Amino acid sequence: MTEENNVQQTLPRIGSPAPQFTAPTTHGEINLSDYEGKWVVLFSHPSDFTPVCTTEFVAFQGISEDLAALNAELIGLSIDSVPSHIAWVRNIEKNFDVKITFPVIADITMDVANKYGMIMPGESSTETSRAVFVIDDKQIVRAIIYYPSANGRNIPEVLRIVKALQTSDEHAVATPANWEPGERVIVPPAKTQAGAEERMNDDTIQCKDFYFCTKEI
Structure with missing residues (x-):
């Protein structure tokens, strides 16, 4: 692989700025910078008019309003063309009675796909x-999730991680394993011995030990 391709295929890291792009979509041309001030869930799928991807698009649409309530927007992507995307989302509406309201990037040049x-x-x-890729309102990558092509994603997990x-x-x-909104959260560990002693006597939190304390919010 050439040095150029190595650069193109470098995976963005959690905590790093999201790679900027301008791309054609089913809603017209968009820039990632247009979404500054909002959270973004950017997701890719292998191909239009395929069964697993169809189930995912229906499921992503199902969480779109919940994401909007969190100031978060969905953006889909594949290497198919805009006409293919338009035909597919129209087919989904016809056959599954679900209208896809989020833009879908037509990344025929693989520019965005390579950047991410x-x-x-x-x-x-x-x-x-x-x-x-979950991108926050400051355009920083906050979470990255990958699934193999044969297996559809757990879409509720995408919504859960944005909430977390x-x-x-x-x-x-911090949030513990399997955390859901309304459940107890984890208090960051004490940084000093005195802080650990103080924490063990704090009635507002519950501690198993000085390093493992939770509270309600």
Whole structure:
């Protein structure tokens, strides 16, 4: 692989600025910078008019209003053309009675896919993988999720991780495994011995030990 291709296929890291792009979509041309101030869920799918991808589009549309309530927008992507995307979303509306309201990038040149490391040559060099990038309102990559082409994503997890990230940001806490909104959150560990002693006597939190404390928010 050439040095240029190595650069193109470098995967963005969690905590790094999201790669900027301008791209044609089913809603016209968009720039990632247009979404500054909003959270973005950018996801890729292997191909239009395929059964697993169809189930995912229906499921993503199902969480679109919940994401909007969190100031988050969906953007889909594959290497198919705009006419193909338009025909497919119209077919979904006709056959599944679901209207796709989010834009779908037509990444025929693979420009966006290469910037985000969405091509997995071991699976396919002509299709994007099932990738999800959660980008925050400051255009920083906050979460990355990949699934193989044969297996559809757990779409509720995409909504859950956006809620968890926003909760961590707002309250300076962490969230435990399988956390759902309304459940207890994890308080960051004490940084000093005195802080650990103080924490064990704090009635507002519950501690198993000095390093493992939770609270309600």
